[in-house]
Amino acid sequence: MHTAEFIVSSARLGELYECSALLRRTRLRAEEIVDEARALLDEAERHGDAERVLTLTDELEEARQAYAKVLNAYVIICRRIDAERQEILQAQIEHDRLSGVA
Template identity: 70%
Template sequence: MGSALHVAEFIVSSARLTELHECSALLRRTRARAEQIVREAGALLAEAELGGDAERVVTLRAELEQARQAYCKVLNAYATICGRIAEERQAILEAQFARNTRHQGLSGVA
């Protein structure tokens, strides 16, 4: 019974890890696009500043700030997902180590 439970726990953990990796990939693509948007907004602002278009400069500055804030949110989400991936991997490794230690009859004290 214990072995079947361990297998089930491993399957669930692996599925969670797979989902986290999928989220990570999506956020990585979103991060790249957000970064591109920030660069484009910065270029538009620089162009408006060079052209002396004061009204457009004010608007583009606000848009650049919004783009930067959105980019920061994406980065924070990406960092959170990466942390969760590391935690899930660690939990899987610890469970495997504990299972192997029990099967080998080791006490865990070295």
């Protein structure tokens, strides 16, 4: 791998790590929101508030869907990081092989 390619790949990998950190925090917050929505729904059910149960059931489902989207994005970015790291390692191995480095 040429120096310029390595710099670009390293920068791209750094950006992917930053995205994964942001998505990890977002995922944790989305998980908290789902837990909070579930707790509110449980409370409404205990109090027999049928109207509130309907509203909170919808909100819990929306929270779950949003969480699933964030989780999916997090998994995708983690896979991309792994692929990018693998490409860098493979290129380095190829470079070392062609250079005669053992």
